[in-house]
Amino acid sequence: xxxxxxxxxxxxxxxxxxxxxxxxxxxxxxxxxxxxxxxxxxxxxxxxxxxxxxxxxxxxxxxxxxxxxxxxxxxxxxxxxxxxxxxxxxxxxxxxxxxxxxxxxxxxxxxxx
Amino acid sequence: xxxxxxxxxxxxxxxxxxxxxxxxxxxxxxxxxxxxxxxxxxxxxxxxxxxxxxxxxxxxxxxxxxxxxxxxxxxxxxxxxxxxxxxxxxxxxxxxxxxxxxxxxxxxxxx
Numbered sequence: 001x002x003x004x005x006x007x008x009x010x011x012x013x014x015x016x017x018x019x020x021x022x023x024x025x026x027x028x029x030x031x032x033x034x035x036x037x038x039x040x041x042x043x044x045x046x047x048x049x050x051x052x053x054x055x056x057x058x059x060x061x062x063x064x065x066x067x068x069x070x071x072x073x074x075x076x077x078x079x080x081x082x083x084x085x086x087x088x089x090x091x092x093x094x095x096x097x098x099x100x101x102x103x104x105x106x107x108x109x110x111x112x113x
Numbered sequence: 114x115x116x117x118x119x120x121x122x123x124x125x126x127x128x129x130x131x132x133x134x135x136x137x138x139x140x141x142x143x144x145x146x147x148x149x150x151x152x153x154x155x156x157x158x159x160x161x162x163x164x165x166x167x168x169x170x171x172x173x174x175x176x177x178x179x180x181x182x183x184x185x186x187x188x189x190x191x192x193x194x195x196x197x198x199x200x201x202x203x204x205x206x207x208x209x210x211x212x213x214x215x216x217x218x219x220x221x222x223x224x
Contacts (some may be wrong), residue, residue: 001158031210033168033210033212040214041216042201042214042216042217043156043201043203043214044214045212046213048209048210048211090154092154092155092156096205096218098209099161100158101145101147101149101158101161101205102147102158102203102205102212103158104155104157105155105158106154106155107153107154107155108154109154
C-alpha cells in the first residue's frame with residue numbers, strides 16, 4: 001500500500017497567519033483527500049484534490065480559507081489561511097490504496113493561539 | 114443524507130474482556146465499509162468489508178458486514194491495554210471515492 005509523508009507533524013501558530021501542510025505519496029495517485037478532525041470529533045472531509053484541476057470542496061469549506069495545490073500525481077499541499085483558534089485541529093491527507101482501503105498521512109496537529 | 118452511526122460512543126472494560134463495536138449506515142452508492150484504529154493522529158487500517166456474511170479476522174480482531182440490515186460489527190477478544198484507542202467506522206462510496214466517517218467509539222481497557 002502507499003506510504004504518505006506529511007509535514008509538519010505539529011505547529012503552534014498565531015491567529016491571522018497561514019500554515020501550509022504538505023503530503024508526499026510514494027506512488028502516483030489520481031485523487032488525494034484532505035480531512036480535518038476537530039478535538040473530540042470524527043474526520044470531516046475538507047476537499048478532494050485532483051491533479052491538473054481545481055480541488056472540489058465540501059459544504060462549509062471554501063477555497064479562500066483552505067487553498068489546495070496538486071502540482072503532480074504524488075504531491076499536494078493544504079493551506080489554512082487567516083487562522084483563528086477554531087482552526088485548531090488535526091489535519092490529515094489520504095489516498096485510496098485499493099485492497100487496504102484508504103491510507104492516511106501521519107497528520108498535522110495545529111494549535112492556533 | 115448519508116450517515117454512519119457508531120455505538121457505543123465510549124466503552125470502558127477490563128483487560129481480557131471481549132468487546133463488540135457497532136456501526137450502522139445509510140449511504141447511497143455503497144462500495145465498502147472500513148474499520149480504522151486511531152491512537153494518536155493517523156487512523157490505521159483494520160478491515161475493509163464489501164460482501165455480506167464473510168467474516169474478516171486479524172489476530173484477536175474480527176469484523177462482519179450485513180448489507181441487508183446495513184450494519185457491521187467489530188469484535189475484539191481478550192482485550193489488552195494496547196487496544197485502547199478510538200475505533201472509526203467509515204463507508205466508501207462508488208461514485209466519487211469519498212468516505213463518510215462515523216463519530217467513533219472511544220475504547221479504554223483497564224489493566
